Amino acid sequence: MQAIVTGGAQGIGFQIAESLIKDGYEVVLFDKNYESLKEASTKLNCKSFTVDVANESEVQEALTEIKSLDILINNAGIWKPEPLATLDLSTQKNVLETNILGTLNCTKHVLPKIKKSNSSSIINITSAASRTNSPGLGLYAASKAAIEALTRQWSLEIAPIRVNAVGPGMVITEGTALNYKGNALAARSNAVPLKRVGDPSDVAQIVSFLVSPKSNYVTGQILFVDGGITAGSPGHN
Ligand SMILES: NC(=O)c1ccc[n+]([C@@H]2O[C@H](COP(=O)([O-])OP(=O)(O)OC[C@H]3O[C@@H](n4cnc5c(N)ncnc54)[C@H](O)[C@@H]3O)[C@@H](O)[C@H]2O)c1
Structure with a gap:
């Protein structure tokens, strides 16, 4: 069984890749960052391709190396914290192209390769x-x-x-580590109903469940893995 994880060089994507390998999948990583990708694929002993998910020809070229596929994890994503009023056009395009077009692009181009069965799965982060x-x-x-x-x-x-989405809450990764420096970790943990921020493994184990036969009647769903953040405020302490 073969899986592709985009943005798999670090953070949540890396952890998803590691857990899919433990589940018995042969995993291929797609990431635009050559250096961290090389390190990740050595650690996981898996194939990788330097690909910008928003670039259609790069995605198509990497896919020529893949014969058949069971799982696609559309995990590559970016955020550029800034108020809408000052966000410039090139930053806007970068966020929308990576997050929306990247997800569309990878999904569209894996279709000729992915097996037409409900044991095949696509998970969007x-x-x-x-x-x-x-x-x-x-x-x-x-x-x-x-x-x-x-x-x-x-x-x-x-x-x-099957196509489902997984929505992490606050998860400490290479991309978010600065948000948890010093007192911020305690303050952010306290804002979560379950009183802790998430770990990439919290997300990876839900992805494992959603690609497994245990969820073979689940499709079109969004599952938040957020300690309760999207349920509302835990109230005042
Ligand atoms: N960490 C969190 O708290 C959190 C919360 C909610 C959702 N998420 C989502 O989870 C996913 C992973 O987040 P993370 O915290 O692990 O991020 P991260 O920044 O640590 O890692 C993201 C990886 O994606 C790669 N990437 C970015 N743009 C790419 C592109 N155009 N093409 C290919 N690869 C690309 C980066 O090189 C990097 O290796 C993202 O979609 C993010 O929006 C994260």
Whole structure:
């Protein structure tokens, strides 16, 4: 069984790749960062391709090396914290192209390779931000809300292949580590109903479940892995 994980060089994508390998998948990593990708593929002893998911020809070229596929994890994503009023056009395009077009692009081009069966699965990584709209994350939130709409649409258009989305809350990764320096870790943990921030493994184990036969009647769904953040405020202490 073969899986592709985009943005697999670090963070949540790396952890998903590691856990899929433990589940018995042969994993291929796609990432635009050559250096960290090389390191990750050595650590995981798996194939990798330097690919910008928003670049259609790069995705198509990498896919010529892949004969058949069971799983695609659309995890590559970026955020550029800044109020909407000052966000410049090239940053706007970068966020939308990576998050929305990257997800569309990879999904569209794996279709000729992915087995037409409900044991095949596509998982899109969304975010609790799509429901919580924190300061500076407006365009990111909109891009993730679009990914959720696309998840439902793909699930209708390409059944029996199952398409679901997983929405992490606050997860410490290479990309977010600065947000948890010093007192910030305790403050952020306290804002979560379950009183801790997430670990990439919290997300990876839900991805493992959603690609497994245990969830073979689940498609078109968004599952938040966020300690309860999207359920509302835990109240005052
Ligand atoms: N960490 C969190 O708290 C959190 C919360 C909610 C959602 N998410 C989502 O989870 C996913 C992973 O987040 P993370 O924290 O692990 O991020 P990260 O920044 O640590 O890692 C992201 C990886 O994606 C790669 N990448 C970025 N743009 C790419 C592109 N155009 N093509 C190919 N690869 C690309 C980067 O090189 C990097 O290796 C993202 O989609 C993010 O929006 C993260």
